[in-house]
Amino acid sequence: MPSLKDVQNKIAGVKKTAQITKAMNMVASARLRGAQDKMEAFRPYTSKFNEAMSNLSGGANTDSFPLMEVRDVKTVELVLVTSDRGLCGSFNANIAKLANKKIEEYEAEGKTVTLVCVGKKGFGSFKKSGKVRTKYTDIMAGFQMFNAREIAQDISQNFINGGCDKVEVIYGHFKSVARQIPVAEDMLPITPVVIEGEAVAKMSGDYIYEPSTEEIMDVMQPLYLNVIIYHAMLEVGASEHAARMTSMDNATKACKDIVKDLTLIYNKARQAAVTGELMDIVGGAEALKG
Amino acid sequence: MAQQIRLEVVTPNGAVVNEDVDIVNAPGYGGDFGVLANHAPFLSTIKIGLLTYEQGKQRQSLMISGGFSEVSNNKITFLVESAEFGKEIDVDRAMKAKERAEKRLSQAAAHDEKFNQTRAEAALQRALARIKASKIA
Numbered sequence: 001m002p003s004l005k006d007v008q009n010k011i012a013g014v015k016k017t018a019q020i021t022k023a024m025n026m027v028a029s030a031r032l033r034g035a036q037d038k039m040e041a042f043r044p045y046t047s048k049f050n051e052a053m054s055n056l057s058g059g060a061n062t063d064s065f066p067l068m069e070v071r072d073v074k075t076v077e078l079v080l081v082t083s084d085r086g087l088c089g090s091f092n093a094n095i096a097k098l099a100n101k102k103i104e105e106y107e108a109e110g111k112t113v114t115l116v117c118v119g120k121k122g123f124g125s126f127k128k129s130g131k132v133r134t135k136y137t138d139i140m141a142g143f144q145m146f147n148a149r150e151i152a153q154d155i156s157q158n159f160i161n162g163g164c165d166k167v168e169v170i171y172g173h174f175k176s177v178a179r180q181i182p183v184a185e186d187m188l189p190i191t192p193v194v195i196e197g198e199a200v201a202k203m204s205g206d207y208i209y210e211p212s213t214e215e216i217m218d219v220m221q222p223l224y225l226n227v228i229i230y231h232a233m234l235e236v237g238a239s240e241h242a243a244r245m246t247s248m249d250n251a252t253k254a255c256k257d258i259v260k261d262l263t264l265i266y267n268k269a270r271q272a273a274v275t276g277e278l279m280d281i282v283g284g285a286e287a288l289k290g
Numbered sequence: 291m292a293q294q295i296r297l298e299v300v301t302p303n304g305a306v307v308n309e310d311v312d313i314v315n316a317p318g319y320g321g322d323f324g325v326l327a328n329h330a331p332f333l334s335t336i337k338i339g340l341l342t343y344e345q346g347k348q349r350q351s352l353m354i355s356g357g358f359s360e361v362s363n364n365k366i367t368f369l370v371e372s373a374e375f376g377k378e379i380d381v382d383r384a385m386k387a388k389e390r391a392e393k394r395l396s397q398a399a400a401h402d403e404k405f406n407q408t409r410a411e412a413a414l415q416r417a418l419a420r421i422k423a424s425k426i427a
Contacts, residue, residue, distance in 0.1 A: 048300055210333070220335075
């Protein structure tokens, strides 16, 4: 039987924990709004970009661009985008799980896998595997386009140099506040973007290109990679906060349950003590009478 | 009233300009170009530099960096990495950035570091474009 003081201390401790998790939940929900705004602001850029890309790459010859070159796949590079900080439930673990699955698949086919880790948590999971080529940690808190550009440049350089023949990005897709799904997307070689329906017909008109289509493509392809990386980072940013919100909410609820249970134990112990004391008093009085 | 063309400037952080204007001047790949209403469909890459547009008698200037622009259906769209209004630019900061970039450029040239050189060049161009944009505003 724990002493009364012990239980009291325990209750106070759990209550403090609940306070912290509650605060983290509120911080996460505020940050989530910011991250969602950022995603929203980026949307027009991507849609315009894809429109122009599809217009350009429709007639493009894939062999003439080093970033579109399709080779025999011997080495696959996985770009793992995770959060820098933990305490967000199984969010990062799920991304790592998908990455592990992919690694197993590719290795079963006899391919080598290298990793680029964006975000500290992903790096933590694969540090010991010896597959990590480069890492970019502590940038998820307030990243900008130039962070994405740096990463994309490094990856495309490696691809052109023959360091890998295929690149995939793995990140946590922000489906809704309650659901974040790890997804894998092809990044390199670049496949021509195709927008269905009306847009294509409208776009393939008589455009004046300055400079030539090929040279424009040379400028746009690296930008396109930036867009992919930046997009993945935005998604992870929003997903991370959403995941933290849910897990902190759960933690707060769990704390409340524990406090309830502990209070019950405390009251029982207190009652037992009171009964015990009463027995003593009654016993003493009886003894005096006799 | 003369005919106008719709100008849109979009960056990864959202749309910066979305207005009907009389004329747009932008730093294209092969030099600056001007676009008036009903221009033929046109697509060009954009260098770091100065984008100016006129609306009535009002003239606005923006510093823009790398991307491309597209003209179609009497609308001109700029997709650039960053865009800042001349009047919002911190001139002192730009001046300092310019000095820093110049110093780095000479250092990189001395040590023959190609990567640093291109980076410093880009930084210098951005700084110069910012200073220019702030002067016009």
